[in-house]
Amino acid sequence: MEHDQRGTPEGIRQYSSAMPPSASPPALELRGLVKGYRSGLFAPRRTVLDGVELALAPGESRGLIGPNGSGKSTLLRLAAGLERPTAGSVLVFGRPPLERATQARIGYLPDGFPFPPELSPRAVLELLGAFHGLPRRERGRTAERWLERVGLAGEARRALRHFSLGMRRRFGLAQAFLHGPDLLLLDEPTAGLDAQGYQVLDELTGEARARGAALLVATHVPSDLQDTCERCSVLFSGRIVSALATADLFGGRSLLAGLYRTLAQGHQP
C-alpha cells in the first residue's frame, strides 16, 4: 500500500505497510486519493494530496506525521466525509463516508472549531446525540457524563464562544468519542491540552483501542503517539512516503527535521 523507500534517514526503520489479511473491510481505505483546491475561479488547481494510498485495519492505530502543509488535515477531512476527493476513493468500513450510517461509525476531532459558538457544550452534545440517534431521555445524561469525563462539567451551560483553546480541545474530544465510534480521526489532538487533558486523551484512546476502534492520529509531535500508535505514516508533498515505527521517531525534533529535509532533497528534480 504505502510506498517509497526514498529519503529515510539512517536509524529509522521502514515498517511493513501491508495490511494483515482480514475478512472484514478496512476501517479506512484510501485509494489513489487526490485533492486539489482552486484559489479563484480561473486560478490553477493546487494539489494538496496526490495519489494517497492508505489502509487502516479495524482495531489498528496509526499515526500520521508530516511537515506543515503536507495535507494531514485534508486527508482526515476527506476520511471524515467533510470534503469530496478530486480523484480516487475513500471507503470507511467499505462504505462511502458521506452515508449517514457510515457517519455514525466515525468520530472526528477537527483541527479548527466548527461548532456553534452561541451554544453551550451541553446543548451541542445533546444535538449531536440526537443526530446519532440517542433516545431523547438519555441525551442530557450522556452529555453531562461526557463533559464530566473531559473536565468540563462546571462549564456545561457556558457558551462555547467563551471557551479557551484547551477547553475547546477538550470539548472536541467529548464530541468525537460521544457515540462510541469505530473509527477515530484525531487532528492534532494534543494541541492546546494541559497535563490533565493529555491524561484524558490517553484514557479515551486507550478505551477506544480496547473496544476495537481504529485510530488515525495526525500530529507534529511523535511523542504524542507513544502510547497510542505503534506505526506511523509520513505524509510529504501530498503523498505517503514512508511507514515507520513510531518508537524510532522519539529522537527529538532534530531527527524529524532531518527526515523532512532529506525527503525534500529527494523530491527536488
Next chain:
Amino acid sequence: MHARLVALTIRRILPWPLALGIGALLLTSVLRSGSAPWLATGEEALLRAARRLDAWGISLVFAWPLLVARSGLLGATRRNEWLAPAPAAGAALAHLAGVLVAVLAVVSGTALCAELAAGSAPHGWQTMRRFATPAGALFPGRPVHWEEPGLAHDDGGALRLRIAVTVAPGSGPAATLRFEARTRTESASVEERVAARTHIDLDLDHLERDGQPLVLELASVGQGALPVLLPDGLQELRPIDSERAQSLELALRAAGTLAVACALALGLAGWMRPALAAVLAIALVLVPLQLGPGARWFPAGDLARAWGDVAAGLAPASLPWSAWAGALAVVAAAGALHGLALRTRPEAP
C-alpha cells in the same frame, strides 16, 4: 426536524444585537418620522402613508440586506461541518424554518412599527385594478374618450375611479380638466385644476351601470397649459374598513420577497462564496421587480408598484395566488439545494 436547530438558526440569522439595532431604528422612525408637509384638506392620508413608509424604508435598507447576508453565511459549507452526522434533509428543513421565522419576525415587527408611526386608521381605499388609457396630450376642444368594458359590472358597492394626469412642461402654469364617466342613461363628472403630475378622483356611487359599458372622457376646459393623460393611469378603487390594510399588503409582499431572497442565499451558499450567494440572491429577486407587474409569479413583481400605492395613501391590490405559488416553489428549490449541499459536500469555495 430538530426544534433546537431551528432555534439556533434564528439566533444565527437574527442575533440579539442585530435585532436590537433594527428595533431601535424602527422605533426611531415611530417617534421621529413624518414632519408635517403642506397638505391640502383631506390629504392627511398622505402624511400617514409617509410615516408608514419611513418604517418600511428603514427595514428595506438596513434589515433586509443583513438578513440575506446572514442567510448566506448560514448556508456556508464550512459552518455546517458539525452537522455531518445529522440527516441532511432534516438539517436543511430546520435551517429553512429558522430563516422563515426570522423573516416573519422582521416583517411583522416592521409592520407593527409602521402602524404605530401612522397613528389613526380611518376608512381607506384599495386599488383593485389598473386599466390602460389612451395616453397623450389633451388639446382644447378635442376631448379623449374611450370605453372601459372591465367596469361594466355593477356589484352595488362604492366605486372610485382615479386617473393620472400631468401638464406638459413649459406649456403654462396650470390647466382645468374635466373627467366624466357615463352610461347610456346617466353620467358623473368632476372638474379640477391641474398644475403638475397628480390624479383626479371620480366617485361613481350613484351611477347605475347594470352591465352597460362605461364610457370615459377626459377634456381640457378653457385656456391654460397643455394637459397630458398618462399611460396605464386609470385605477379602480374600492373602500376598505381600515387604512391598516396598506401595511398588511406591503407586509405580505415583503415577507414573500425577503423569504425568497434569504432562501436563495441559503441554498446558493453551499456552492459558492456566501457573500457572492447573497449578492446573487438579491440580484435574482430584483429580476421580477425589473419585469414589473407582468411578473405575477413572484411577490417581488409588483413590490415597487405596491410601494407607490402606499405612498399615494392607497392599499395595494391583494397578491394573486400565483405569486405565492412562485415564492413557494423558489423557497422549496432553494431548500433542496441547501439539503443537497449538506449531503454531498461540494468543494468548499
